[in-house]
Amino acid sequence: MDTLSTHEALPDPRNADILIWVDGDLVPRPQAKVSVYDSGFLLGDGVWEGLRLYDGRWAFLDAHMDRLEEAARALDIALPPRGKILAALEATREANSMTSDAHARLMVTRGRKRLPFQHPGLTETAPTLVIIMEHSVPAAPRPxxxxxxxxxxxxxxxxxxxxxxxxxxxxxxxxxxxxxxxxxxxxxxxxxxxxxxxxxxxxxxxxxxxxxxxxxxxxxxxxxxxxxxxxxxxxxxxxxxxxxxxxxxxxxxxxxxxxxxxxxxxxxxxxxxxxxxxxxxxxxxxxxxxxxxxxxxxxxxxxx
Known part of the structure; x- marks a missing residue:
């Protein structure tokens, strides 16, 4: 019997044309890229949140933002101000004309490094902020x-x-x-x-x-x-x-x-x-x- 991912979504052709927030820019999905020197790519050095849109509102938004900020403090990553992150989230939602049944993955990494090594002091940019937002209805054909x-x-x-x-x-x-x-x-x-x-x-x-x-x-x-x-x-x-x-x-x-x-x-x-x-x-x-x-x-x- 085939295995089933708990994060499997029903196919939605609109997701081929989504715009993704990458450090202040909304770019088409094929062009959404970060540097190979980014801390997230090199080391998995970053934090993220998954958010769910119901009828125009992000469920438990304050709790998600609190958790994101706590995790970033634990990793000593200097997050952008909450208002800036929320503005980016809203801009991405509006750009993709999403009102419900959408899922967002909001990711913040330590930033781009000047050398491909571990030490945080090698980071030469502000944290990288990426938001992937997709039309998403969970597909659960069986338990x-x-x-x-x-x-x-x-x-x-x-x-x-x-x-x-x-x-x-x-x-x-x-x-x-x-x-x-x-x-x-x-x-x-x-x-x-x-x-x-x-x-x-x-x-x-x-x-x-x-x-x-x-x-x-x-x-x-x-x-x-x-x-x-x-x-x-x-x-x-x-x-x-x-x-x-x-x-x-x-x-x-x-x-x-x-x-x-x-x-x-x-x-x-x-x-x-x-x-x-x-x-x-x-x-x-x-x-x-x-x-x-x-x-x-x-x-x-x-x-x-």
Whole structure:
């Protein structure tokens, strides 16, 4: 059976003609380029955010910008002012005539270097800002299958798994291992052997009608993850951030992934163990609550 990317979108011919923001210029897709001396290309030295457009509004925009700024501070990258980044985001949206069902990848690297080496002092330009914005409707023809892999979510003193950096090789290797095992995405453990996250999304299971997710110590600081936690607690669904094992996963009633792109993606199986309904009733309820939240008018909140 073919594997399925959790970030697969329905084909849209308009994406061939999108304009991409590259350091102040909106350029056609084939001409959107950065230097081979750019820190992001040379070293994966940068931070990024994925944003989702619903009915003319970017969902959780302030939270995404806060996270981008925190990650940039952690990497000692001097971001442009928030207003300048938001203006670039809006200019890109307007140039591509996007009003809904669009996905943006906003990337900032340390900038271009004068020599192809590691030291930040070799950087000779301001940070590079790129925004790729595509017409994007998630394609989810079936629930996803997960496989556990030997690649773990590591300690924060090596590379903090909470940070959304360009350095993703650990997650790429995990994804490759899962694909070779015949699965769609990798389920990754933390340094203690507890379930943490997948290579690209945050992970939840349902047991006895309650929601379980990791402590958050070794997983990406997901904005959709937190929204689901808040929605569950505000709507009478018990939610536990706790350590749990693969055995707990194998016995789960439901499981799903969360992320900005796919929102809530149901899980069919883990290591070949088929779970219950996919999506199950708790997943469906949370998906409906989430949709109400992101589509509610500005200033209005649904359930949280």
């Amino acid at each position: 996803v299958r997960l496989a556990t892999v030997p690649h773990i979510r590591g300690l924060p003193m090596s590379q903090d798994p909470k940070l959304n950096t360009h350095s993703k090789v650990n997650c790429v290797l995990a994804c490759i291992a899962a694909e070779k095992a015949g699965a769609d995405e990798a389920l990754m453990l933390d340094v203690h052997g507890f379930v943490s996250t997948t290579n690209a999304c945050n992970f939840f299971i349902v047991k006895k009608g309650g929601l379980w997710t990791s402590t958050g110590d070794y997983c990406f600081n997901g904005i959709t993850r937190q929204a689901v936690i808040d929605l569950a607690r505000a709507n009478g669904i018990p939610c536990h951030e706790r350590n749990f094992s693969l055995v707990d996963c194998y016995c789960a009633e439901e499981a799903f992934l969360t992320g900005t792109f796919g929102a809530q993606t149901p899980v069919e199986s883990i290591d070949g163990r088929v779970l219950g309904a996919a999506p199950g009733p708790v997943t469906i309820r949370l998906r409906d609550l989430y949709r109400e939240l992101v589509e509610s008018p500005p200033g209005e909140k649904q359930g949280i």
